[in-house]
Amino acid sequence: MHVAVLGAGYAGVTLTRTLERQLPESAEITLVDERDTHLVQHLLHRAVRNPEIEDQLQVPLEECCQRATIREATVESVDADEGRVNIDDGTLSYDIGAICLGARTAYYGLSGVRSRATPLKRLEDAREIRSAFLDCCEDGGRVVVGGAGLSGVQVAGELADLAREEGAESAVDVVLLEQKADVAPGFPEPFQNAVADALDCRGIDVRTGTTVTGADETTLTTDAGTTIEYDQLVWTGGITGQPSLGDTRRQVQSTLRLGRRTFGLGDAVRVIDDEESAFRRQHRVRLGRHLSRQRISPRWQIAASAASSRGCRGMSIAHVAG
Numbered sequence: 001m002h003v004a005v006l007g008a009g010y011a012g013v014t015l016t017r018t019l020e021r022q023l024p025e026s027a028e029i030t031l032v033d034e035r036d037t038h039l040v041q042h043l044l045h046r047a048v049r050n051p052e053i054e055d056q057l058q059v060p061l062e063e064c065c066q067r068a069t070i071r072e073a074t075v076e077s078v079d080a081d082e083g084r085v086n087i088d089d090g091t092l093s094y095d096i097g098a099i100c101l102g103a104r105t106a107y108y109g110l111s112g113v114r115s116r117a118t119p120l121k122r123l124e125d126a127r128e129i130r131s132a133f134l135d136c137c138e139d140g141g142r143v144v145v146g147g148a149g150l151s152g153v154q155v156a157g158e159l160a161d162l163a164r165e166e167g168a169e170s171a172v173d174v175v176l177l178e179q180k181a182d183v184a185p186g187f188p189e190p191f192q193n194a195v196a197d198a199l200d201c202r203g204i205d206v207r208t209g210t211t212v213t214g215a216d217e218t219t220l221t222t223d224a225g226t227t228i229e230y231d232q233l234v235w236t237g238g239i240t241g242q243p244s245l246g247d248t249r250r251q252v253q254s255t256l257r258l259g260r261r262t263f264g265l266g267d268a269v270r271v272i273d274d275e276e277s278a279f280r281r282q283h284r285v286r287l288g289r290h291l292s293r294q295r296i297s298p299r300w301q302i303a304a305s306a307a308s309s310r311g312c313r314g315m316s317i318a319h320v321a322g
């Protein structure tokens with residue numbers, strides 16, 4: 001049997017490690033990613049304030065796996081029923097496959113936003129955000145973060161802390177925009193309140209119920225007809241599917257099945273069965289705790305303890321709150 005795991009983010013690496021433990025030696029496992037390192041993506045905002053942790057956020061895939069074959073290649077398309085992947089250097093066939101390709105930043109076709117904003121998905125983005133923000137600290141100005149989900153609230157918190165460290169607290173405004181009524185939409189109310197308090201403590205100007213409709217060089221427009229001037233724009237307004245998956249996050253039931261031979265995990269898909277999602281979150285907590293107990297490298301311990309928190313959705317407040 002040949003199992004292919006496509007994507008070596010949180011979902012793909014966790015799955016690969018589980019399969020390595022649970023499948024018989026005779027089962028062949030291939031892990032495909034366009035990069036040769038696993039990025040600890042949910043801690044990326046920390047690199048904005050503290051670039052020294054960059055090394056800890058990149059784990060060579062060879063260190064993540066015990067026996068899986070690692071293939072560095074870009075997935076171009078997947079036939080989920082036939083079990084065939086088109087990759088940039090040929091094709092790969094599998095008996096069972098898992099699509100774990102993650103998601104990319106969504107701009108919803110908002111005029112001027114994609115070309116002017118920096119997303120936060122890769123280390124390159126974190127570096128760009130830091131560099132532009134340090135300029136803001138020097139010259140004075142306003143940075144606007146669009147979207148107050150987990151990545152938005154955390155990066156806004158890091159920027160406010162960085163301004164303080166640079167002695168530029170009074171020179172820089174950090175503004176966080178959210179179209180929904182609360183920060184951290186979709187999370188329990190006590191969690192949202194704690195996040196709101198942590199943002200408030202940092203002097204972040206949080207504007208909920210504010211929908212961005214477009215941007216030009218200096219100004220954002222909102223659906224209320226108001227404008228917000230900015231010097232730097234960071235966009236964390238949501239996620240959408242990868243081009244190799246038709247630009248959408250496919251909906252899956254709790255079985256995670258995408259086709260006869262293929263399953264989808266992580267940000268690449270949207271699970272629509274709530275009861276089962278709750279079960280999976282619990283499972284992630286257990287898995288994270290289990291990984292935390294393993295004798296593994298410090299970098300993996302970061303990922304594993306984060307995995308544990310992630311299951312109970314408690315991680316971001318720790319990050320906002322430092």
Ligand SMILES: Cc1cc2nc3c(=O)[nH]c(=O)nc-3n(C[C@H](O)[C@H](O)[C@H](O)COP(=O)(O)OP(=O)(O)OC[C@H]3O[C@@H](n4cnc5c(N)ncnc54)[C@H](O)[C@@H]3O)c2cc1C
Nearest residue numbers: 007008009010011033034042074075101102151266267316
């Ligand atoms: C700043 C930030 C903070 C966050 N904080 C939290 C938090 O506090 N709590 C929480 O629960 N979540 C948080 N998240 C979200 C969390 O990081 C994601 O939900 C998680 O990383 C998704 O894991 P994944 O494996 O599905 O996708 P990813 O981690 O995105 O991995 C996808 C992998 O697929 C590879 N890939 C993509 N396309 C291709 C292709 N065509 N060919 C080959 N390889 C490809 C990529 O290189 C990558 O390795 C945060 C995210 C960010 C950006």
